[in-house]
Amino acid sequence: MLNKVVDSVEDAVRDVKDGAVVLIGGFGISGVPTELVCALLDQGARELTIVNNNAGNGKYGLSQLIEAGRVRRMVCSFARNSNPKIPNADAFAEWYRAGKIELECVPQGTMAERMRAAGSGLGPFFTPTSYGTVLAKGKETRVIDGVGYVLENPLHGDLALVKARSADPWGNLMYRNAERNFGPVMCMAAKMAVAQVDEIVPLGELVPENVMTPGIFVKRVVKVGASQP
Numbered sequence: 001m002l003n004k005v006v007d008s009v010e011d012a013v014r015d016v017k018d019g020a021v022v023l024i025g026g027f028g029i030s031g032v033p034t035e036l037v038c039a040l041l042d043q044g045a046r047e048l049t050i051v052n053n054n055a056g057n058g059k060y061g062l063s064q065l066i067e068a069g070r071v072r073r074m075v076c077s078f079a080r081n082s083n084p085k086i087p088n089a090d091a092f093a094e095w096y097r098a099g100k101i102e103l104e105c106v107p108q109g110t111m112a113e114r115m116r117a118a119g120s121g122l123g124p125f126f127t128p129t130s131y132g133t134v135l136a137k138g139k140e141t142r143v144i145d146g147v148g149y150v151l152e153n154p155l156h157g158d159l160a161l162v163k164a165r166s167a168d169p170w171g172n173l174m175y176r177n178a179e180r181n182f183g184p185v186m187c188m189a190a191k192m193a194v195a196q197v198d199e200i201v202p203l204g205e206l207v208p209e210n211v212m213t214p215g216i217f218v219k220r221v222v223k224v225g226a227s228q229p
Contacts, residue, residue: 006222012196017158021049021158023052023157023160023189027181028053030179031175037062038061050073074101110127115185115189127149128150132148163175168204174210183212187217194222
């Protein structure tokens with residue numbers, strides 16, 4: 001029987017190549033697959049392009065990847081520290097100011113839609129978001145019915161790392177509240193999606209109407225322990 005469950009986070013990211021585009025779920029600290037990101041650090045892939053809402057969430061995970069010099073380019077919506085008392089993106093700020101890492105800042109909704117377009121097999125699309133701003137520099141723009149639009153391209157990934165609450169052996173996923181965030185569209189947009197989950201349940205136990213990411217979009221599942229209720 002089909003079984004997408006792997007034994008460890010190390011096994012889940014074992015074949016990531018240098019130069020990969022990695023989509024990492026999470027919004028702030030909610031839904032961040034920290035264990036998978038740390039496993040990617042140990043795995044050794046370099047020259048990565050990371051797509052994430054933030055440019056770091058404290059000292060662990062993505063910040064460690066950046067500090068280790070493994071990230072060549074960052075695509076995100078929020079590339080700054082949100083709390084000066086507890087900095088969450090210091091590593092990125094240091095490397096960016098030193099010219100050691102590239103940044104593409106993308107409005108949050110546009111980033112989500114670019115991944116949805118990639119996962120749906122669609123091409124470029126027009127959006128009014130960022131029209132007339134520096135974020136539209138170098139992109140095609142049009143005025144349609146008096147409204148300015150910017151042409152945006154689909155955002156594909158080689159790998160997606162997401163966090164979910166429950167999975168079955170076929171890779172069907174359920175998320176816990178806001179931990180869902182970018183998870184579903186990232187799984188759609190990536191060639192290979194890996195989910196770390198709190199629990200793995202028997203096939204048939206998940207109510208089909210409650211499945212938020214169908215298993216067809218998920219390649220590997222690994223259990224790492226339960227979140228706080």
